[in-house]
Amino acid sequence: MxxxxxxxxxxxxxxxxxxxxxxxxxxxxxxxxxxxxxxxxxxxxxxxxxxxxxxxxxxxxxxxxxxxxxxxxxxxxxxxxxxxxxxxxxxxxxxxxxxxxxxxxxxxxxxxxxxxxxxxxxxxxxxxxxxxxxxxxxxxxxxxxxxxxxxxxxxxxxxxxxxxxxxxxxxxxxxxxxxxxxLGNGPSEAVCNGTIKRGERTSLEAVVMFSDLRGFTALTDLADEDDVFDALNGYFDRVVQSVESHGGDVLKFMGDGVLSIFTIATPDDRTQQCFQAARAAQSALNGLSALNKDRDQQNKPPLDIGIGINVGQVSYGNIGSPGRLDFTVLGGAVNVASRIEGLTKSLGHRVLATIAVAEAAPDLFCECGLHNIRGVACPVQLFGLIERGL
Known part of the structure; x- marks a missing residue:
């Protein structure tokens, strides 16, 4: 022995x-x-x-x-x-x-x-x-x-x-x-490395993608609880897979919204990350289309989404109370992504992006004109994703 x-x-x-x-x-x-x-x-x-x-x-x-x-x-x-x-x-x-x-x-x-x-x-x-x-x-x-x-x-x-x-x-x-x-890959790594104090944050440049499920309120009113959770899980699954497979990081689910970022480590990464975010949005639409085929066979109503994409400086870190923290991104770039998502239905495009994002993938977007964005002093030029199906 x-x-x-x-x-x-x-x-x-x-x-x-x-x-x-x-x-x-x-x-x-x-x-x-x-x-x-x-x-x-x-x-x-x-x-x-x-x-x-x-x-x-x-x-x-x-x-x-x-x-x-x-x-x-x-x-x-x-x-x-x-x-x-x-x-x-x-x-x-x-x-x-x-x-x-x-x-x-x-x-x-x-x-x-x-x-x-x-x-x-x-x-x-x-x-x-x-x-x-x-x-x-x-x-x-x-x-x-x-x-x-x-x-x-x-x-x-x-x-x-x-x-x-x-x-x-x-x-x-x-x-x-x-x-x-x-928390997602980026925040979890930061927390594991010791970024755990309230107020600790990092300023960085990132592409921000905000996705929202359309008609969610009506769905919750008409469907039973199991159907609502099934719809949310199917929708989240498609968005998360699309974001992560294109190098992004899903930070959080907010009701029926999904906040994701594509971190820009160096200036040379900016164009590539904007392009990846656009591809992730198209992938999410294609994934939702496949999900809706399955839902149709089960006599369930189709799901639809709106996506806003923007790029800029964000603050990345901990907010909250001493006993309960949340790891998130804040900043004007996040607000704009959320607010242009809100314009997707009225402008007839399920994915809208700012010019900085569209310029990185000119073949994927078409111009939608100038639009007023709440909280932004001047009108913002928006671009709609040219959808390419499966």
């Missing part, structure tokens, strides 16, 4: 400080193999506190080590239901199972797949963390003799050290994932 003691020392010191789950799991498996445990495949699963991702993990094989994410939807599939992971988390004790003589009608598909690849024995057990959470891990061997009792004792003896190295990574990943989910 001297090798297990050496492994524990490495895990609680170098491994824990490394913050690298792939390195930790690779060293863990290599050390067990050196100690005589005949490993062929190891999966270290970690549970998330996150509304979008429920778990992540690291898989080791002799060919390499890689990490993965698990969505809530995947947990409802046959890949998890009836698996060893479900068993150990539900029953809270290990599972040792031979992969020989399996029944294709009753045994879980994972056992059958491992057996087809030469697996002979399977062991699933638990990692216990300081916050009381449980996490699963599985071990497969191709040894003709399977795992002996001594092999399983060595695995169990090494698990507390593995927990000590993996727990801080899991806690950090869980916190960062939650921040990204609720």
């Amino acid at each position: 001297d090798q297990i003691a050496q492994l524990a020392d490495w895990m609680m010191n170098e491994g824990r400080r490394s913050g690298d789950p792939v390195k930790i799991v690779s060293h863990f498996c290599a050390s067990l193999i050196d100690a005589g445990v005949p490993l062929w495949r190891v999966n270290i699963g970690q549970r998330f506190a996150n509304p979008l991702l429920i778990a992540w993990g690291v898989v080791w094989t002799p060919d390499g080590t890689e990490s993965y994410d698990v969505t809530h939807e995947r947990m409802l599939t046959d890949g998890y239901v009836g698996s060893a992971f479900e068993y150990v988390l539900e029953h809270r004790h290990p599972l040792h199972k031979s992969l020989r003589g399996l029944d294709s009608e009753t045994d879980h598909v994972s056992y059958l797949e491992f057996a087809d690849q030469g697996g002979t024995d399977y062991y699933a057990t638990l990692l216990f963390y300081g916050d009381g959470s449980l996490h699963g891990c599985t071990f497969v061997t191709q040894s003709k003799d399977g795992f002996s009792d001594q092999h399983l004792k060595m695995i169990e003896a090494a698990l507390p050290a593995l927990s000590s190295a993996m727990e801080p990574i899991t806690m950090r990943k869980s916190s960062e994932s939650l921040l990204r989910t609720y």
Whole structure:
């Protein structure tokens, strides 16, 4: 057991400080193999506190080590239901199972797949963390003799050290994932880096895109609650995917509105980010068109949106009370984006942009003339997006 003691020392010191789950799991498996445990495949699963991702993990094989994410939807599939992971988390004790003589009608598909690849024995057990959470891990061997009792004792003896190295990574990943989910990539990174005081802010240049769902009040009056939430989620999904796939960052949902920015890091980025925002708006319209086809088949009314795009200086940071903060962008550029979105219906264009944005993508916009914008002294020249369908 001297090798297990050496492994524990490495895990609680170098491994824990490394913050690298792939390195930790690779060293863990290599050390067990050196100690005589005949490993062929190891999966270290970690549970998330996150509304979008429920778990992540690291898989080791002799060919390499890689990490993965698990969505809530995947947990409802046959890949998890009836698996060893479900068993150990539900029953809270290990599972040792031979992969020989399996029944294709009753045994879980994972056992059958491992057996087809030469697996002979399977062991699933638990990692216990300081916050009381449980996490699963599985071990497969191709040894003709399977795992002996001594092999399983060595695995169990090494698990507390593995927990000590993996727990801080899991806690950090869980916190960062939650921040990204609720704040967006840019704000979450700023908060993680220590921008957490009220009033802390940064002035920067950005393209601001404000999207609003048309007819939302009427929808809430006529539809039941489930239909309203279904419509909002479908609309938000299309807008968020469009913004993020074009390099933007969704900052917040405001009722049925979406506030997004495309940060301009250097002057050379300005034209490109304006162009990306225009492409994101077109992508959102196309995504909404596809969503409406699905809604039509379900006899649900179509959804429509208005989008305003502007570029300029914004203040990016924390506002609020000492006990409750919000990370947002403020400034004239944000106000103009919101107010020109309000003109989309009357001007007959679902996407309106200021001249600074339109000049970056002249082939995508047509001129709509000068218009008075509340809070702006002089009329503003606006441009409508020339829509290009799917």
